[in-house]
Amino acid sequence: MQLSHQATLGVTPSGDLEFEPFFLQHYPRLVRTLTRLIGKAGQAEELASDAFYRLYQHRQQNAHSDENPAGWLYRTAVHLGLDALRSNSRRSRREEIAQREDLAAKTPGNPLYELLAEEQRERVRTALCRLKPIQGQVLLMSGSGFTCKEMSALLGLKTDSLYVLISRAKAQFEKEYVNLYGRTE
Numbered sequence: 001m002q003l004s005h006q007a008t009l010g011v012t013p014s015g016d017l018e019f020e021p022f023f024l025q026h027y028p029r030l031v032r033t034l035t036r037l038i039g040k041a042g043q044a045e046e047l048a049s050d051a052f053y054r055l056y057q058h059r060q061q062n063a064h065s066d067e068n069p070a071g072w073l074y075r076t077a078v079h080l081g082l083d084a085l086r087s088n089s090r091r092s093r094r095e096e097i098a099q100r101e102d103l104a105a106k107t108p109g110n111p112l113y114e115l116l117a118e119e120q121r122e123r124v125r126t127a128l129c130r131l132k133p134i135q136g137q138v139l140l141m142s143g144s145g146f147t148c149k150e151m152s153a154l155l156g157l158k159t160d161s162l163y164v165l166i167s168r169a170k171a172q173f174e175k176e177y178v179n180l181y182g183r184t185e
Contacts (some may be wrong), residue, residue, distance in 0.1 A: 019059075023052060026070060030077055037081040038088070047084060051077035127177040135169035142166060 027048060034044035055073045107113055128136045134155070141151050152162045 019056060022069065026073060027052070030074065033074070034077055034081045037078065038084050043084060044081075047080045048077060051080055123177065123181055127173055127180060130176045130180075131169065131172055134165065135172055138162065138166050139169050139173060 030048045030051065031041070031044050034047050035041050038044055038047070051073055054076050055069060058072065059069065108117075128139065131139070137155070138151060141154075146154075148159055148162055148166075151157075152159045155162070157165065
């Protein structure tokens with residue numbers, strides 16, 4: 001009876017492990033077990049493969065070990081799964097902290113945000129100063145919420161001319177800004 005039990009585990013009568021039948025017998029169940037443990041099927045498959053590889057190495061080093069290869073495999077796989085859970089948890093915490101810090105850096109009231117915003121405003125002012133006065137004026141007015149009809153009345157321009165002026169002013173502003181500071185994301 002002991003011999004038949006070992007044969008179902010993929011162990012020959014001499015104690016050698018027949019790896020392929022053993023793999024085919026245990027891989028699906030091992031993947032299901034690891035998936036339940038860590039919740040990610042792809043990662044569970046990787047861990048199961050790693051556990052089999054470690055078993056293979058272990059059996060090469062300890063050729064005629066009396067231990068239970070299936071038990072060794074499952075213990076190793078569960079340890080790998082627990083390590084993966086800890087690693088995933090640490091990674092999640094680090095990503096969450098980085099996301100909060102990134103959000104805090106972009107939140108008004110934050111000193112870093114205020115400093116970066118003021119630097120950006122200064123860059124825009126410098127680029128605007130390099131434009132023709134009328135170009136700077138239409139960009140400031142359009143950015144302040146004036147309609148084209150209001151701007152054309154205030155500046156004494158036809159609406160069609162204003163559209164062309166705004167388009168050229170935007171292109172010239174971009175050119176000046178890029179010349180001064182380069183492209184930004």
